[in-house]
Amino acid sequence: MKKRLHPFRVVLSIVKILKNLFFPAVFLFIFHSASEAQWVMIGRIGLFLYIAVSLIVSILTWWTYRYEFRERTLHVYSGILVKSERNMPVERIQNVQKHTSFLHKLLRMTSLTLETGTGGDEASVKLDMITFSEAARIECLLNQDEEEKHDERMVHFTVSRRELIKASFTSLSFFAIIPLLASFYFTIDDFFKLNGVTKDVIDYVMGALWVLAPISVVLLIVGAAAGVITTYLRYGNFEIASDEERIYLKKGVLNESFFTITKEKVQAVKLNQSLLKRWFGLVGVELISAGNVGEEEMETNSLYPFLPVKQAYTIVEELLPAYKIETDMDQLPRASLWMKLMRPSYVWLITTVSLIWWKPQFWYVSLVLLVLIFLTRILEFYNARYKMSDTFLQLKTGAFTTVLLVTSRQKIQEIEVKHSLLQRKWQLVSIKIANRGRPVHFSEMADLPVESAENIYNWYANRL
Amino acid sequence: MYMDIEEPELHISTSAVKVWRLSNTIGHGIGIFSIVVLLGLDYRFGWWSWISWVLYGLTVIVVLSAIYSIFVEPPLLQWTWRYGVNEEYVQLKHGALTRVHVLVPMTKVEYVKTNQGPLMRKFKLYNVEIGTMASSHSIPAVPEKEALALRAQIAQLAKIKDEE
Numbered sequence: 346m347k348k349r350l351h352p353f354r355v356v357l358s359i360v361k362i363l364k365n366l367f368f369p370a371v372f373l374f375i376f377h378s379a380s381e382a383q384w385v386m387i388g389r390i391g392l393f394l395y396i397a398v399s400l401i402v403s404i405l406t407w408w409t410y411r412y413e414f415r416e417r418t419l420h421v422y423s424g425i426l427v428k429s430e431r432n433m434p435v436e437r438i439q440n441v442q443k444h445t446s447f448l449h450k451l452l453r454m455t456s457l458t459l460e461t462g463t464g465g466d467e468a469s470v471k472l473d474m475i476t477f478s479e480a481a482r483i484e485c486l487l488n489q490d491e492e493e494k495h496d497e498r499m500v501h502f503t504v505s506r507r508e509l510i511k512a513s514f515t516s517l518s519f520f521a522i523i524p525l526l527a528s529f530y531f532t533i534d535d536f537f538k539l540n541g542v543t544k545d546v547i548d549y550v551m552g553a554l555w556v557l558a559p560i561s562v563v564l565l566i567v568g569a570a571a572g573v574i575t576t577y578l579r580y581g582n583f584e585i586a587s588d589e590e591r592i593y594l595k596k597g598v599l600n601e602s603f604f605t606i607t608k609e610k611v612q613a614v615k616l617n618q619s620l621l622k623r624w625f626g627l628v629g630v631e632l633i634s635a636g637n638v639g640e641e642e643m644e645t646n647s648l649y650p651f652l653p654v655k656q657a658y659t660i661v662e663e664l665l666p667a668y669k670i671e672t673d674m675d676q677l678p679r680a681s682l683w684m685k686l687m688r689p690s691y692v693w694l695i696t697t698v699s700l701i702w703w704k705p706q707f708w709y710v711s712l713v714l715l716v717l718i719f720l721t722r723i724l725e726f727y728n729a730r731y732k733m734s735d736t737f738l739q740l741k742t743g744a745f746t747t748v749l750l751v752t753s754r755q756k757i758q759e760i761e762v763k764h765s766l767l768q769r770k771w772q773l774v775s776i777k778i779a780n781r782g783r784p785v786h787f788s789e790m791a792d793l794p795v796e797s798a799e800n801i802y803n804w805y806a807n808r809l
Numbered sequence: 810m811y812m813d814i815e816e817p818e819l820h821i822s823t824s825a826v827k828v829w830r831l832s833n834t835i836g837h838g839i840g841i842f843s844i845v846v847l848l849g850l851d852y853r854f855g856w857w858s859w860i861s862w863v864l865y866g867l868t869v870i871v872v873l874s875a876i877y878s879i880f881v882e883p884p885l886l887q888w889t890w891r892y893g894v895n896e897e898y899v900q901l902k903h904g905a906l907t908r909v910h911v912l913v914p915m916t917k918v919e920y921v922k923t924n925q926g927p928l929m930r931k932f933k934l935y936n937v938e939i940g941t942m943a944s945s946h947s948i949p950a951v952p953e954k955e956a957l958a959l960r961a962q963i964a965q966l967a968k969i970k971d972e973e
Contacts (some may be wrong), residue, residue: 367840531931582919610942642954710871725934758917758942758943759911759912759913759914759930759944760912761909761910761911762812762814762909763904763907763908763909763910763913764811764907764908765907767906769811774812779941779943779944780943781942785942785943785944787943795812798812799813799814800849801908802812802814802912803814805912805914806814806815806897
């Protein structure tokens with residue numbers, strides 16, 4: 346039986362149309378409200394015509410879009426003038442994503458995205474307005490083979506309020522208030538021509554430091570509150586669960602997303618740590634998967650950006666029993682530090698030459714840049730770790746933000762090793778591996794000792 | 810041998826040197842011609858002085874690049890390029906100062922194809938391109954007979970359909 350999406354699909358289109366037309370409408374009806382000019386009239390008629398046409402198109406689109414599950418295949422029929430039919434075998438569906446936006450919530454509806462592992466536009470089907478019971482029915486259809494396992498879903502992590510607050514500070518989201526305030530100020534300034542007034546105010550504030558201090562404190566508090574709220578809205582209700590074959594992620598308060606990923610499709614696990622997260626002992630966990638993840642929900646791929654380090658390791662091992670993260674990893678030899686420092690920096694060369702040419706009075710910028718570059722390289726050397734076990738390869742790289750990649754031999758698509766003249770002199774080799782993903786994920790580790798690189802290359806070459 | 814790893818043995822065609830020299834000469838010829846035309850226009854219409862400086866700079870870069878890519882690079886590249894194919898994997902190696910080894914398991918090969926430009930057609934040479942989910946690698950300038958056999962062999966080993 347062919348089904349249509351819920352008629353509320355049209356409401357979704359209307360909201361989208363109105364959202365897009367907001368600024369032209371403000372322009373035509375508010376800024377030029379009194380205008381009788383011909384082009385304003387034409388613009389207004391055009392606007393209404395556009396709304397009418399889009400409305401008809403969206404109704405027809407909804408009417409002609411139908412789907413059905415027949416013989417374990419999803420058939421999608423669509424197109425107003427040019428009819429098209431798509432078939433997607435249920436076996437091919439790798440990830441299921443349930444997204445409930447605020448609007449969906451108001452209407453008591455949800456949307457479901459079914460993703461296959463292939464690339465291109467045809468990779469996923471989005472049923473963007475269906476009832477929860479319909480979504481449950483589809484999910485049930487997809488999981489028919491392992492229905493009984495469904496009950497064994499195990500919850501690994503739910504976020505607590507304390508952790509959310511900690512998270513909002515490490516993400517530095519409270520600084521988001523600064524550009525917000527600035528854009529707010531400039532918009533007001535443009536509209537009301539505040540030039541004179543604001544300048545006076547600023548002069549007054551600058552003149553009286555005792556006013557400045559409380560103002561900054563208030564700003565900081567407002568910023569922190571805004572940070573906590575945005576983090577809460579994005580990561581509140583966060584939950585990681587899994588059963589034998591799949592991992593389930595849930596997140597969001599106003600916009601709820603629910604994401605399912607097949608375990609065997611996980612190509613690699615990535616643990617990210619920024620400087621701040623390192624101080625707080627937190628780590629962001631990311632799963633690199635072969636499936637095509639919708640653009641806007643890209644971040645659902647990241648398991649959770651603020652997990653305590655120890656907990657992160659156990660969760661990864663619980664979720665993916667095949668994975669074992671070694672904490673005791675090998676360091677690079679001293680020679681790699683010299684190699685890193687010796688490498689010519691094109692950024693520095695170009696900057697210095699341009700400085701000498703155009704602005705020789707700023708020569709010290711070149712010096713500062715050089716120090717920064719050296720500092721980055723030294724940090725890169727101290728952070729670099731690697732480890733190879735029977736089935737896994739772990740690479741840790743990065744200067745200020747470190748990235749630890751864990752992947753298995755089977756999931757590595759190819760390996761590249763290279764060595765320059767100087768590297769050969771110091772017995773060093775750089776390696777680069779590729780993992781499937783969208784986009785393809787490359788990991789590079791520079792200046793490994795030659796014996797280790799040989800081991801890794803031969804380990805990969807003698808694959809079973 | 811610097812690294813203790815199995816290295817590929819097969820060479821690419823020696824005509825590659827001629828093909829690369831010819832194509833790089835044509836490319837740089839066009840580059841120099843365009844710069845000369847621009848310099849002439851500059852002289853005729855008296856553009857800003859920085860434009861002349863940029864053009865002189867470009868001339869130096871193009872001439873240096875021409876010397877390198879016509880006289881130095883082709884023989885070096887031809888001399889250092891090696892490839893190897895067995896049931897397990899495709900192996901590539903190239904580069905003189907910086908040496909690069911690439912290893913692609915047969916099971917990861919998605920497609921293999923051959924292509925040739927007009928110059929290569931004259932010398933009966935083909936590029937053999939091997940693609941994986943992650944990227945693609947090209948073995949340059951393989952003689953016709955070997956290239957077609959290689960394409961068939963890789964396709965058969967990787968269990969994929971032959972592609973033109």
